[in-house]
Amino acid sequence: xxxxxIAEASRGIRRPGIRPRPSLWRQLDMSARFSFPALSTALLxxxxxxxxxxxxxxxxxxxxxxxxxxxxxxxxxxxMPPLAVFLLGVLADLLSAAPLGVxxxxxxLLHGTAMxxxxxxxxxxxxxxxxxxxxxxxxxxxxQWLLTAALTFRLLPPGPALFIGVLATGLxxxxxxxxxxxxxxxxxxxxx
Amino acid sequence: xxxxxxxxxxxxxxxxxxxxxxxAFGLMLLGKADTLLAERARIALSDALAPIYxxxxxxxxxxxLLLRNGRRVLSVFEDNxxxxxxxxxxxxxxxxxxxxxxxxxxxxANLHWIPDPQAHYxxxxxxxxxxxxxxxxxxxxxxxxHHITKGQIALDDRGLVGRVTEVGSRSVRxxxxxxxxxxxxxxxxxxxxxAMLMGTNGPRPRLMHWPEGVHPMEGERxxxxxxxxxxxxxxIVGTVHxxxxxxxxxxxxxxxxxxxxxxxxxxxxxxxxxxxxGDGPPAWHARHDRRQINGR
Numbered sequence: 001x002x003x004x005x006i007a008e009a010s011r012g013i014r015r016p017g018i019r020p021r022p023s024l025w026r027q028l029d030m031s032a033r034f035s036f037p038a039l040s041t042a043l044l045x046x047x048x049x050x051x052x053x054x055x056x057x058x059x060x061x062x063x064x065x066x067x068x069x070x071x072x073x074x075x076x077x078x079x080m081p082p083l084a085v086f087l088l089g090v091l092a093d094l095l096s097a098a099p100l101g102v103x104x105x106x107x108x109l110l111h112g113t114a115m116x117x118x119x120x121x122x123x124x125x126x127x128x129x130x131x132x133x134x135x136x137x138x139x140x141x142x143x144q145w146l147l148t149a150a151l152t153f154r155l156l157p158p159g160p161a162l163f164i165g166v167l168a169t170g171l172x173x174x175x176x177x178x179x180x181x182x183x184x185x186x187x188x189x190x191x192x
Numbered sequence: 193x194x195x196x197x198x199x200x201x202x203x204x205x206x207x208x209x210x211x212x213x214x215x216a217f218g219l220m221l222l223g224k225a226d227t228l229l230a231e232r233a234r235i236a237l238s239d240a241l242a243p244i245y246x247x248x249x250x251x252x253x254x255x256x257l258l259l260r261n262g263r264r265v266l267s268v269f270e271d272n273x274x275x276x277x278x279x280x281x282x283x284x285x286x287x288x289x290x291x292x293x294x295x296x297x298x299x300x301a302n303l304h305w306i307p308d309p310q311a312h313y314x315x316x317x318x319x320x321x322x323x324x325x326x327x328x329x330x331x332x333x334x335x336x337x338h339h340i341t342k343g344q345i346a347l348d349d350r351g352l353v354g355r356v357t358e359v360g361s362r363s364v365r366x367x368x369x370x371x372x373x374x375x376x377x378x379x380x381x382x383x384x385x386x387a388m389l390m391g392t393n394g395p396r397p398r399l400m401h402w403p404e405g406v407h408p409m410e411g412e413r414x415x416x417x418x419x420x421x422x423x424x425x426x427x428i429v430g431t432v433h434x435x436x437x438x439x440x441x442x443x444x445x446x447x448x449x450x451x452x453x454x455x456x457x458x459x460x461x462x463x464x465x466x467x468x469x470g471d472g473p474p475a476w477h478a479r480h481d482r483r484q485i486n487g488r
Contacts, residue, residue: 082212097365108213148326
């Protein structure tokens with residue numbers, strides 16, 4: 001759960017030790033691992049837009065986006081930079097036929113909040129992080145409802161948006177297990 | 193790559209998020225000011241994704257069929273009994289329908305009835321539930337040389353599904369009748385009264401604006417009306433169902449939750465969406481259709 005080596009590497013600080021030669025293959029491998037979190041989230045969003053025949057696919061899409069962005073922002077912010085969050089938001093907006101910009105703003109705010117609190121959050125156990133996430137997910141759902149209503153000039157039922165918040169909360173433990181596995185293996189540039 | 197000093201780089205990194213948040217607000221305004229831009233971006237994305245989803249659709253269909261069959265095996269006895277009963281009832285209705293059909297043909301022949309023109313249609317596969325939390329639409333995969341245009345009407349095997357709202361080179365988006373933005377002029381078949389069907393984002397759209405003195409009856413059939421020249425008259429939409437709060441809603445006849453294949457009909461109607469989609473005068477179609485209704 002420590003991203004110091006990457007941060008140092010990105011700042012050009014060299015630590016003593018024996019490292020493999022930075023061949024082209026190794027650099028490709030490292031950049032693939034580095035971009036894995038953002039790319040896998042985008043792929044997951046695309047997959048959830050496919051005709052899987054699930055009842056609440058649209059809500060699932062929103063919930064997964066919230067969970068992935070929050071987890072990565074807390075535990076590995078270097079591989080989920082603001083620009084990636086922005087692009088994920090645009091993708092989510094285009095896929096869900098929502099007013100353009102809503103998911104972008106929500107995901108960026110979630111990312112910003114998670115980044116601000118990550119020094120505290122990353123040291124906590126699973127349950128406190130989960131609680132914080134559920135509060136943030138509900139806030140995000142509320143914001144989505146407000147923004148969509150404001151942008152369509154219409155009073156909308158808040159139910160479907162709040163359902164996303166609840167779904168995101170319920171889904172987070174499952175998502176976290178999968179993301180932690182990926183975090184320690186696939187998405188770890190030091191394993192390259 | 194340009195080498196920047198650490199403080200500059202840190203300052204830039206700290207600035208990215210606020211700038212991007214401002215850009216997000218800008219996107220919202222842009223999407224509001226120029227709706228065509230968002231539409232074009234969506235069409236470009238759907239055009240890219242539709243062929244991929246179309247390839248995925250077949251194995252997914254197999255999996256879903258397996259699951260459904262597994263569930264059906266469990267209730268095969270009850271289903272059998274129910275279907276036997278239904279079959280008997282349908283046989284009775286079939287004889288009634290055949291008798292009425294002959295009578296209808298005879299009467300039309302006596303009246304020198306001008307038959308309605310046959311509508312052209314194409315069949316397309318639903319490749320994605322393109323809906324969001326506050327949107328209900330589906331994405332269809334269409335061949336590169338399709339002739340589908342905005343405003344054409346989508347039906348499944350049971351009833352009205354919705355209307356085409358976005359057309360790309362390989363994909364077509366259909367706005368379902370349950371979408372918040374969907375407004376459909378309908379006729380209550382029992383009383384012949386006109387009403388509007390408004391999508392609510394829920395599974396059942398709501399009936400509104402029916403004339404005073406008429407009450408939609410539970411179970412009454414609802415069909416499209418030719419008002420405004422957007423729909424041909426008489427397409428089956430669904431049946432009236434009163435909600436728990438006593439609001440008349442319509443249970444769609446089409447299976448909107450599991451759409452697989454829909455037919456897109458070209459009735460040559462250019463009402464409502466006419467500014468960019470139409471070449472014929474919309475008023476003529478409306479008048480023409482109303483005359484047909486009155487003549488009936």
